[in-house]
Amino acid sequence: MYSNKIAPNYPNKKAVLVFPELSYQIVGLLFEVHTQLGGSFQEKHYQRAVEKLLLKNNIKYSKELKAPISFEGEQIANFFLDFLIDNKLILELKAVPKLLPIHFRQVRTYLKTKNLELGILANFRGEKLTYQRILNRTDSDH
Numbered sequence: 001m002y003s004n005k006i007a008p009n010y011p012n013k014k015a016v017l018v019f020p021e022l023s024y025q026i027v028g029l030l031f032e033v034h035t036q037l038g039g040s041f042q043e044k045h046y047q048r049a050v051e052k053l054l055l056k057n058n059i060k061y062s063k064e065l066k067a068p069i070s071f072e073g074e075q076i077a078n079f080f081l082d083f084l085i086d087n088k089l090i091l092e093l094k095a096v097p098k099l100l101p102i103h104f105r106q107v108r109t110y111l112k113t114k115n116l117e118l119g120i121l122a123n124f125r126g127e128k129l130t131y132q133r134i135l136n137r138t139d140s141d142h
Contacts, residue, residue, distance in 0.1 A: 018118045018135060019088055026085060027131060029053040030122050034129035043095040046124045047082060050093065060086045067113050081110055090119040099123050104134060111136035 017023075033049045047063075054061045062084040069077040083091040092107050099121065107119040111134065122131040 018133075022086060022088060023118065023120060023133060025057070025059070026089070026091060026120060027122075029057065029059075030120075030124075030131060031129055034124055037124070039095075039124055039126040039128070041095060041124070043093055043124075046093050046095060050083070050091070054083070054085075061091075062087075067110065069113070079110070079113075081114070084114070088116065088118070090114065090116060092119060092121050094121065094123045095125045096123060097125055099130065099132070104132070107134045108136065 029050060032053060033046060037046065037049060051061075051063060063082070065081040065084045066078050067081060068075045069079060081090055082093050085091055090107060090110050092103070092110070094103060096103075103121055103123075107121050111117070111119050115136075117136050119134040119136070120131055121134055122129065
């Protein structure tokens with residue numbers, strides 16, 4: 001189903017989809033939530049609905065996982081991930097009129113801090129669910 005096509009911007013690299021089965025399954029759950037609830041609730045309501053489907057589908061997850069922010073070797077604060085799925089990918093949910101660059105930076109920061117490859121940013125606001133897969137790329141990837 002997933003092919004390794006040559007990546008157009010990196011002629012010597014193969015395009016590889018990170019966690020294709022798991023991310024496909026998660027996106028399916030997101031669409032199921034949006035189909036049932038629509039696009040006018042608060043973020044916390046979508047979080048609860050997603051959690052119900054994660055449990056129903058026996059998908060391992062951590063919710064509101066605390067991640068420390070360090071500066072010069074000392075912890076100065078914490079932030080909280082919406083979901084860490086199967087210790088592999090971060091799922092960040094929003095219910096905002098439009099996803100903004102700060103939302104993408106937020107997920108990239110989480111990926112970097114947790115040393116993970118893939119995040120999914122989903123926005124439930126509106127008639128259609130919107131989502132984006134976000135990769136944690138290092139210099140060695142380019």
